[in-house]
Amino acid sequence: MRLAVVGATGEVGRMMLRKLEEESVNAEVLDLYASSRSAGSCLEFQGSKIRVQDLNEDHIKRGYDYALFSAGASISKHYAPIAVSSGTVVIDNSSAFRSFQEIPLVVPQINGHLLENYRGIVANPNCSTIQMVLSLYRIHRRFGLKTIVVSTYQAVSGAGNKGINELTDQEHGSKEYKVFVRQIHRNVVPIIGDILDDGFSTEEMKMVNETRKILDDDSISIWPTTVRVPVMFGHSESVFCETVKPFTIEEIRREIVASDDVHLTEEKITPIEVAGSDTVFVSRLRSFDSHRFTIWNIADNVRVGAATNAVRILKRHAGGAK
Numbered sequence: 001m002r003l004a005v006v007g008a009t010g011e012v013g014r015m016m017l018r019k020l021e022e023e024s025v026n027a028e029v030l031d032l033y034a035s036s037r038s039a040g041s042c043l044e045f046q047g048s049k050i051r052v053q054d055l056n057e058d059h060i061k062r063g064y065d066y067a068l069f070s071a072g073a074s075i076s077k078h079y080a081p082i083a084v085s086s087g088t089v090v091i092d093n094s095s096a097f098r099s100f101q102e103i104p105l106v107v108p109q110i111n112g113h114l115l116e117n118y119r120g121i122v123a124n125p126n127c128s129t130i131q132m133v134l135s136l137y138r139i140h141r142r143f144g145l146k147t148i149v150v151s152t153y154q155a156v157s158g159a160g161n162k163g164i165n166e167l168t169d170q171e172h173g174s175k176e177y178k179v180f181v182r183q184i185h186r187n188v189v190p191i192i193g194d195i196l197d198d199g200f201s202t203e204e205m206k207m208v209n210e211t212r213k214i215l216d217d218d219s220i221s222i223w224p225t226t227v228r229v230p231v232m233f234g235h236s237e238s239v240f241c242e243t244v245k246p247f248t249i250e251e252i253r254r255e256i257v258a259s260d261d262v263h264l265t266e267e268k269i270t271p272i273e274v275a276g277s278d279t280v281f282v283s284r285l286r287s288f289d290s291h292r293f294t295i296w297n298i299a300d301n302v303r304v305g306a307a308t309n310a311v312r313i314l315k316r317h318a319g320g321a322k
């Protein structure tokens with residue numbers, strides 16, 4: 001298989017290389033791209049060092065089977081169509097194409113069938129959305145979801161290398177902030193992305209629009225508040241759901257347990273325990289009645305929320321998307 005990773009030096013890019021190794025993806029060609037800042041540096045893959053190249057139009061036209069993009073939306077908008085025009089299937093981690101009706105937005109465990117006989121750009125959803133829909137898709141199929149109220153507690157790694165660096169610098173005394181809208185060290189910042197006219201943020205609207213698209217149900221009423229917390233890896237979410245049909249709590253428990261790559265636990269689970277895992281952990285399932293329940297939902301954002309999902313899309317597509 002001929003592969004390219006665009007944004008290979010970033011948080012998601014480096015994790016994608018690890019996932020490709022872990023999944024023993026057979027790459028006859030693996031070209032790594034980043035900006036001119038890190039071109040010439042080397043990254044390791046399966047015991048060999050690979051030199052990072054400067055991304056340009058000629059390079060991305062090399063006719064790869066798959067190109068995994070994680071260099072931000074503007075890079076994807078420009079280079080992904082060029083890659084596709086040379087026959088490459090692009091798996092894009094950015095928000096550039098997620099809302100396009102003709103572009104599949106895929107979480108393979110839920111709607112992997114969309115990859116069958118598909119060629120072009122495949123969009124990887126937002127990290128907070130992936131972990132939430134993985135815990136809810138079976139409940140949605142059986143009981144219907146009327147309303148979701150979600151508050152996120154998102155790790156700084158969700159903002160890439162620069163998010164991690166900003167928290168680390170502040171831990172060492174810096175008072176500067178550029179990535180987050182306030183100091184993040186010893187603080188909580190209740191705004192991620194830009195605030196829109198109606199008061200919701202761009203990050204919150206990703207959760208609304210992407211959840212509806214993946215679950216293929218525009219009727220779900222979704223109320224997110226996205227919050228940055230001083231955690232390195234692992235997004236947490238408090239999720240309240242109202243269903244269309246009545247349930248017993250035991251039925252909800254069974255649907256979560258039966259969900260692919262989701263683990264329901266009675267343990268007190270925190271981001272430190274989930275970092276490095278490909279599983280979504282659900283705990284604190286509780287309810288007062290037969291239509292509403294609440295959970296604590298937590299996963300490694302760089303793995304579950306980005307790299308693992310992208311490599312699963314690749315494997316599913318390469319395997320014929322059955």
Ligand SMILES: NC(=O)c1ccc[n+]([C@@H]2O[C@H](COP(=O)([O-])OP(=O)(O)OC[C@H]3O[C@@H](n4cnc5c(N)ncnc54)[C@H](OP(=O)(O)O)[C@@H]3O)[C@@H](O)[C@H]2O)c1
Nearest residue numbers: 007009010011012034035038070071072094158160161306
């Ligand atoms: N972090 C997460 O949890 C997460 C989750 C889901 C989706 N995403 C999305 O994935 C993408 C990458 O996120 P990240 O967290 O990995 O960010 P990051 O750590 O900041 O990495 C960005 C990558 O893009 C490269 N890049 C920047 N400008 C470039 C250019 N002009 N040409 C080529 N490459 C360029 C960087 O290369 P240099 O080393 O040369 O700067 C680096 O490899 C974003 O679209 C983000 O929204 C991230």
